[in-house]
Amino acid sequence: MPADPRGFLKFARKDPERRPITLRLGDWKEVYTKPDPAEGIIQAQRCMDCGIPFCHQGCPLGNLIPEWNELVGRDRWASASERLHATNNFPEFTGRLCPAPCETACVLALNRDAVTIEYVEKSISETAFTHGWVQPVVPKESTGRAVAIVGSGPSGLAAAQQLARSGHRVTVFERADRIGGLLRYGIPEFKMEKAVLDRRLAQLSQEGVEFRTSVTIGDDIDLESLAEDFDATVLALGSTRPRTIDVPGSDAADILPAMEFLPHANRALYEPEFAPPVTAAGRRVV
Template identity: 50%
Template sequence: MGKITGFLEYERVKEAYEAPQARLGHWREFVATLTDAEAKKQGARCMDCGIPFCSNGCPVNNVIPDFNDLVYKQDWRRALDVLQSTNNFPEFTGRVCPAPCEAACTLNINDDAVGIKSIEHAIIDKGWSEGWVTPQPPQRKTGKRVAVVGSGPAGLACAQQLARAGHFVSVFEKSNRIGGLLRYGIPDFKLEKSHIDRRLAQMEAEGVEFYPSTYVGNPEDAQEGLTVRTPESLRAEFDAVVLSGGAETPRDLPVAGRELQGIHFAMDFLRQQNKLNNGDRLRGQISAKGKHVIVIGGGDTGSDCVGTSNRQGAVSVTQFELMSRLPEVENKPLTWPYWPAKLRSSSSHEEGCERDWAVSTKCFEGKDGKVQKLVAVRVEWVKDKATGQLKMREVEGSQFDLPADLVLLAMGFVHPVRKVLDAFGVDVDGRGNAAADTDSYRTSVDNVFAAGDMRRGQSLVVWAIREGRQCARSVDEYLMGTTTLPR
């Protein structure tokens, strides 16, 4: 390493945020990239630890010590080359990844981890600003054609890798714009869509063709106004088909009053705001303005609902989590280098939100068909002596209620849309995902592959990128008999 004692000399420096009250007035990103000097010090903190657990903790296996050292030496161009050798879209992960690499950092055993995510953010932003991120078209075409269904991070990563290998790649997306979850699932204040647009321009220059507003499946299942491509037509026209859609079936809350107006799935709420920010006109927008908002679910999607509700002008925002409150500091000797279970607060929580844990919703009550109140009860989790499993038990006399004009269900996703999988006739696993292993990514149907959330289930953007890259390698090997694409 360039600075052997850097981890002893320098403290971790966090990226600067715009003040909460200022950023609530707009939908733009509010995180400042590290300066060159700050990034240099963060790179210097990377230890000569021998075994880079950070690289193993990173789903795409970024070569983290190398680009940390290059940033310390201010060799930004080579740092970018190292970063892009394993990650097609570091501008996405540098903004929205929870950074499992930092949890696995050796320095994290007894100190603050190296700011790996902030360094990644700085490298790719400098790469774009300096004009170093350019199209990489193949030197020759193979004549093989691949259809990619779904344009989220898995589909885009797979498409880019296959195009660079020389195949003709077409990406089909049912939404009116390309990007999948990146476009319509992540709020603009976390990921501005200009980052997606410039990647799409790069990919088009590399030969990828995009077909938005196109539904792939049985015609009777398509929404009105969409172009329809049947599985039979794709399999006949293309040498391989990759299913890379998201886990889009949300977990519901089947309690009394669920049918009342004002209770919505989180992604419907978030998608609408992103569409508005993109210039679309909507009828009957789900709005938090002037309302008491309750978000059920304590994960990232719930946090995004909090930030969006506050920007829309909610009177109050309350977020519930069914599980007990986690400790603020993990037991590092017990959990390192694995991802720890601990309390995490997002930038959206800092902007204003009441949070509560170990709360179960009993029912919703309303008037004239509209929700007005949520009735809940406190619960405790008790270990079953026979099985050792935790079981939920209501706390007697703990029932309470809260005013609720808008309820957002952010409890995760259970599996992909089955109509698409059924249309292709692929087998599914016990969780309802496309059945395919991580060696070949092949489904039970010849020349049909699956990657990302559609194969793995609900997961992170960085995991989707990994799956897309690995699936591309398998497709290339299937088409050509051999491959030079990395795993």
């Protein structure tokens, strides 16, 4: 089915639908409904296939946005998934969490509503998982080299996947008790359900990536030991230190930094008895 070259003139932008409030009040699941492939085809056809696609410049990953929009518009989802994964290891993450600077850069946004690029991206990734197109990529040969990755956030996981697919033996070290870094303990469930993360971690494990949790480099293992046991080390560190802001009341007793509160809220998903944080004034935080 050919994409409609006049789609941007025929179709209006349609943002993803939110789940009914009555349902959202009863759980912590994602706010938006699952993508509709039929609507994804329509939204993808709004892409004008610009001569100079500024969405490339707006995307930090350099995603090939017009290419996979064209493929989705032609109902070629498997090919669209291949093009999307060519520049993005985890489109199911960015399709939910990215602030979509590509849409701000969209040429159509000059005088109309921008293409729903993020929605199409999420639609591609979810369709690919639904049809089983996202499979482990196991290298045919091993290089015999070992790489340590410190930190299991999105950058550490992406590095782990690329290195493992190149044939290296990869070990990811994480100081928390579960893998994922910010994706696990910094992103609320309503933004991205942890099942989405676990689904991708299963693929990395099948590709040969080894995960070691509750290991603090510098305490449990020193850097000298890493240098002896591994041929290279990737430092993919995050930061849990809050950045203070100079506004009145920011130093009040009842103010908690986000990264002090969010891990508590996320841990409660696994440990219902986990107590919420308590402020200096002894108040519990909702």
